[in-house]
Every structure is written in C-alpha cells, then in structure tokens.
Amino acid sequence: MTLLLKQLFALLRLLNSDTGTNQISAGVACGLVLGFAPMLSLQGLLVFLCMFLFRIQIGAALASAVLFAMLAWLFDPVSHALGSAILETESLRPLFTTLYNLPLVPLTQFYNSVVMGAGVLSILLAPPVFFGSKRLIALYRAKVVARFKSSPFWKLWSGTTFFKWYSSYEKFHG
Amino acid sequence: MDKTTDNNKPVKKQGAIRVEAVVPMLIVVGATALYFSLFFDAHLRRGLEYGATQANGAEVNIGRLQTSVFKATVLIGDVQMTDPLQPQRNRVQIGEVRFGMLWDALLRGKVMIDEATIENVQIDTPRKQAGKVLPPPAPQSGPSAADKMLAKMKEEFSGNVVGDLAAIAAGANPSEQLQQIGGELKSDSYMAELQRSMDETGQQWNTRMAALPRGEDFSALRTRLGNVQVKEVKDVAQLQAAVKELQAIRDEFDAKSKPVVEAGASLSDDLQGLQTSFAGLDDVVREDVQGLQSRMKLPTLDAGNLSRALFGMDVLNKLQQARAYMEQARQYMPTKGKQADQPAPRNIHKGRDYAFGHPKGYPAFWLRRARVTSTLPGGKGLTGEIRDAATDQSLVGRPMIATLQGDFPQQGVAGIKVELVVDHTQAEPVERMELSVARYGVAGRSLVDSQNVTLGFAQATAAAGFTAELRGERVAIQASNRFRDVAFETTAQSAVVREMMNASLAGLKTVSMDAKVQGTWGDLDWNLSTNLGDALAQGMKRYLQEKMDAARKRIQAQVDQRVAAQRQKLTARRAELEARLKSALADKQAQVDKLRADLEAARRDLEQRKNAATDAQKQKLKQDANQLLDKWRR
Incomplete structure (x- = not known):
C-alpha cells in the first residue's frame, strides 16, 4: 500500500513538474493494455515487466489500468463480437492453430473472444492514447499548473517558513 | 520541489532502462x-x-x-x-x-x-x-420444453393418490364438499358464449330477412304475368310480344328469388352450426366434472395410476439426475461441430473459448x-x-x-457394476450408462406419507438395474428394482384403512418395479408398473369402488343441476329462433315457388300456341301444294 501511494504521489509530482511527459504518457498507454487484458495473463505479466524495466511512470500505469479495466468491462460485448469475428476468420485459422499449440502463447488466452477483442482494441488504441495523453499533460501544465502557481494563494503559501523548510527537505531527501 | 529543476544539484541523465528496478x-x-x-x-x-x-x-x-x-x-x-x-x-x-x-x-x-x-x-x-x-440455475430464456415436461411429471407424481384413497376409505366423502360449487365452471362461460352467439345470429337474420324481397314484389310480378296474352295469340307478332314480356318477368323473378334461395341454404348452415355448438356443451360439462373430481381429490382406482404414485418420483429423480449429468458432460466436453454454431456464452464478460487443436x-x-x-x-x-x-x-x-x-x-451394497460411455467424438452427442446392483439393503423407506395413511418398506433386500442411452435429444431409459423379503410398515388412524391396507398387502413378499421412459426430452412416454400398485388397486377396489362411484355420480348430478336451467333456456331460445326464421323464410319460399310454377305454365302455353300455329301453317302449305299439283297433272 505504501509503495502504491508512493507511486501515486510521484505521479502527481511529475505531473506538476515540467518533465516526464513521455514517462507518464507511456504509463497511461501501458495502463490501457493492462486494463484491457485479463488479470492473470502472460501479456499482463509482460507489461508489468516492461513497467519495471523501462522508465515508465508506474503510478500513471496503475491508476489508468483501474480506469481502463472499468471501461473494458463496459466494452465486453463489443470485444466479444470483435474477438469472435477475428477467431472465426478462416484465413487466420492456420496461424491460430500454430499459436494455440506453441508453448507459452496460449497463456495469453488469445483463444477467448473477449480477450482477443479487448487485446486488439487496446493495441489499436495505445498509440492514440499515448499521444493524446502527451497533449493533455501539456495542456494541463499550461492551463492549470501555470495559473495555479501565479495565484495569490500559491504566492502566499510558497513564502511561508514551512514551505521553505519542506523544499529544503525535499532537496536533500527526495 | 522538483529535483530535475533544481539548478544547484547536478542532474544525472537517466536512460530509458530502469537499472535500479533489479532489486x-x-x-x-x-x-x-x-x-x-x-x-x-x-x-x-x-x-x-x-x-x-x-x-x-x-x-x-x-x-x-x-x-x-x-x-x-x-x-x-x-x-x-x-x-x-x-x-x-x-x-x-x-x-x-x-x-x-x-x-x-x-x-x-x-x-x-x-x-x-x-x-x-x-x-x-x-x-x-x-x-x-x-439453488437450481435460472434458465437462460424461460423454461424449455423438457423443463415443462419434467415439471408436469413432478406435479403428477408428487400428488398423494394413496393418501386420498385412504381418506375416502376412512369415511370422507369428497363430493360432500360440493354443496355449492364455488367459482365459475367452464360450462358457464361456454353457455354465455352460446347465448351471445345466438343473439348475434338472430340479429343478423332479422337484418337479412328485412332486406329480402317482400310479398308485394312477387304479387306485382304475378299481376304482370296475368296481363300477358298467352291463350289468345292471333299472329306471330303477338306471340313475339308475349315471349318478350315473359322473358322480362322471368329475369326480374330470378333477380328477386336468388337472395331467397341463398338465404335458405345459409340458414341451414347457421342452424347446423348452432346445433354443433350445443353438442360441444356436453364435452365441456364432462371436462367440468373431471376438473371437480380432481379438485375434490377423487383419484381413479387403477394400477397404473397407483404405480406412478408409488415409484414415479424415484424414476423422475433418476431421470433428472441423468439429465443434469448429461448437460454437464455436454458443457464441458462439447461435441465436434462448428464453433460459430455454438450458443452465445451465458456470461458475455467471460466470452467464448475457441479450440484450435491439431491431431x-x-x-x-x-x-x-x-x-x-x-x-x-x-x-x-x-x-x-x-x-x-x-x-x-x-x-x-x-x-x-x-x-x-x-x-x-x-453401506451394505454388493455387486455393483457400472459402465459409462460419453461419446462426443461425432456431431451428435451420445451418453450411455449401464448400472446394476446385485444386492443392497433397504430399511425404513417411505412410499406413501399422508395424514390418513403411511406405507413403506420396514426392511427389504433389493437389486436394481438401470440402463440409459441419451442420444442428441432422444432418451431411452429402463429402470428395474426387485425388493425381496419385504416387511411393510403401514400406519393409519382409521381401522377401516388399516384393514384395507393389511388386506391389500397380505402375502406380498416380493415387490418389483419396472419403468421405461422413451421419447425426446420435450415429449416423454412413461411406462411404469409394479405389482405393489396392482395389489393395492385390487385390495382397495373392494372397499372403495362403491363409494367412489357414488361420489362421481354426485359430482355429475351437481354439475348437471347447475347447468340444467340455463341449458333449458338456451335450448328453448334456439328452438324459437329456428322456428321463427324457418317460418319467415318458408313464406317467401312459397311465393317464389308459386310464381315459378306460374311462369312455367305460361311458358308451356306459349309453347303449345307456337306448335299449333306451326301445324296450321304446315297444313295450309300442304293443301296449297296439293292444289297446285292437281292443276299441273290436269
């Protein structure tokens, strides 16, 4: 829980800074894939691995995964229809037969209509979500953060002793 | 606040790979x-x-x-x-x-x-x-034909036929409850419908009769016919004029008489229809009597009925178990077939698993x-x-x-042999089971449990056989049980019932039960027989037949009495309607027939005149010809 909260605070901090746009956007895109995939699946594990190995904002990924999981639940009928259509395509049958009988690949549960549909949807939506997130973060920083920092409240608050003490603490301890 | 923006601290460039994540x-x-x-x-x-x-x-x-x-x-x-x-x-x-x-x-x-x-x-x-x-799973889209069939069977078998018979033997007279038949009988609504139908028919015929040609119309035609010179025709011109007038009268007569003739045929049909509806009343009364017999728990005293009451529930339970296992087998081991043809998944969020196996x-x-x-x-x-x-x-x-x-x-069970085959290798699923138990002990098994009587096996040694073949939607099940060294256990409050039960079961040491269920899940044919049912039917007949016949007669009499007045009223109304309509139509029919006869007579007269005129002409021509020939010969 502490780790989770730490990640969320890190997300807020990064969101309100001037850097890390790509990390947050990649986190949101990973969250999309995670949210659309089953809880226990090979692809979920791979996304987690990527989140750990690469500099992807984990807080953003986890928060958006929760959001996208709810969205995916609503879209299950669409995913089922799309997945069924793909899995019943005769021309793709040899490919699926090979994949179905390969080691590890069946652990993705690609042979399930909802998993296949949701997987295809998440892969198609990942690039737009990545670039859309980047744009939204930039807008957020320009419109909300900048305006907030120029507000009298923030100026008053940043002039207090407590804030200065906390800034010094942040500088040394992170 | 932000480390990366702090100018005093050297910023270390971070790569895309998170090395510190190893730990x-x-x-x-x-x-x-x-x-x-x-x-x-x-x-x-x-x-x-x-x-x-x-x-x-x-x-x-x-x-x-x-x-x-x-x-x-x-x-x-x-x-x-x-x-x-x-x-x-x-x-x-x-x-x-x-x-x-x-x-x-x-x-x-x-x-x-x-x-x-x-x-x-x-x-x-x-x-x-x-x-x-x-709890049993809720059906996906209402009860299927098989569910309805099994529910109907359950309702039939869970009735306490033997208990109801014992109650009659103990002195209860079901028909006495019928002092006043409560609620509406089917006969009531049927007779109301008959009344309405007759009123409608009467009104329709009143309108139709009013539209038919009246007596004056036919009188006018008769007057015109009387004016036609038929008997004193002097020349061809007069004859032609008479024929023309007759034809005109004939055409007008045809136009006016046609609706009368059609109405005659139609009235016969309508009256026939009413008669058929009246005959249907007897069937409805019979249904009412049967319904009341069932409501008053007046069972029929036959061996088949008793056999189903004694062992029907056992066989039904076996059948339901077989169906439940079959459904599970078909769910978890689906047959060969196009995956797209499979029904939609019950839970859309779980989707459908496709199999892409190779040999x-x-x-x-x-x-x-x-x-x-x-x-x-x-x-x-x-x-x-x-x-x-x-x-x-x-x-x-x-x-x-x-x-x-x-x-x-x-558990005291010996000689079990079971063979189960679940063959889903082809498109049509087949499940076969053969089970036999050479010996098992039975103790305290209840067969009848009612307020008036209980009956069961205190002790017995049994053997059982069960074979089932479920092929697609078809069912073929055979079950047999043999209970040897049977000791019955029966209790009854009434001495008469006790005596009746003891007399029925006297000397019965072996009980056999054979059941055969065939057909499709939505339409099963049951055949169940047991010598216990035969023995009870025989024994109870002596005590109950007279009472049951009397009760049946009483119910019949009460229903007859209930419908008698209305039925009489309806019969009288029907007779009155039939007589009135037939009489009204008969008058018109008589006028039509009379005019038709007059027209026919006039036609015959003219025919005679025409023939006479032709003969006279021929005679004159012959005389003239003879005179001319005589002159020529001279």
Missing part, C-alpha cells in the same frame, strides 16, 4: 516464490472447492491439497461431495486423488494427466455438518487414465478406471469410458 524485481520474484510455497495450495483448494460445488450443485469439501510446482504433481485428500437431495450425506467420498501433469502441456496452457490414482472411494457416507445446496495437440484438459481402487479389510472393495476424459473428444479421437465394479460393504 524490486528480485523482491517481486521472491514474494511470488513465497506465495507459491505458503499460500498457493490453500487458495487452489478453495478455488477447486468452489468450482466443484458449482458443478455438483451442492457443497464439495477438500480436506487437504498439496502441489509441487517443479514436479507438477497434485495430491487432493478427503474429498466430500454433498448429495443435493440429502444434504446431511455425501454422494461420494474420496480418500485421496494423486496425479501428475505434463509440463509440456502446462506450458501450452493445457492440463494433461497421463495417469491418476483415485483411492478409497465410498458412497452415501454421513457428513459432520449438512452441506450447502445451491497431435493437447485438448484443454485430458485425463488419459485414472485407476479407481478402494480396498477394505476382507479383500472386498472397488476397482475401476476412467479412460480419456477430455474436453475435446474429436481431437483425442476416443470416447470417455468409465467402469467400476465391486462392493460397498459398509
């Missing part, structure tokens, strides 16, 4: 390993318990479970499956199940068990606590062989095996076959 990853891997060694078995046990409970329809408990991830082996101990019909007992109890899975299949997301061992199998064992029974591939689950053993002191026990339990039989190419033979001495 957290190792922690995650360690935590996973810890989970598998400490908690996985418990969680898997609970998961299996949940899944098995759903499949069994009642609580399933697993005492212990041990897994080895590296060896891919599982040990499940002390499995107890609650009997949904008797929650305080286990349907099956298994001492231990051991099996190992192939890693090759596991890596492909499949479960392949080469050989399993199932030890110490017992049936019908007591439970420490009653197991939880799940050398694994199905999702395949148990190649399981040995069943249960050895008890004294060498008795159970042996059997299960072969090729697979989720995709068309891929495996073999049906599932399970055999079992042996004894359950603790």
